[in-house]
Amino acid sequence: MEQLKVLIAPYTEEQLALAELEENTDFITDLKINSANLVDIVLDVEEKFGIVIDNDSMARMLTVKATIEIIGIKLAENAGK
DSSP: OHHHHHHHGGGOOOHHHHHTOOTTOBTTTTTOOOHHHHHHHHHHHHHHHTOOOOHHHHHHTTBHHHHHHHHHHHHHHHHTO
């Protein structure tokens, strides 16, 4: 979660919400991140973790918990290759 917080920080001005980041934090509602910046976050996640996130997974990445779960799934898929 801390690594994700670092990736999210440049895209939100909601510093209090960022400081209190938890699994149920919603990127759009709580952090006021727009859809274009969500795409930037996904690209940053792909680069940081060396994974590829498909469109279906990207559409589900609206909360911290969902994003962490998808990163875990993609890392496991890569480990199996």
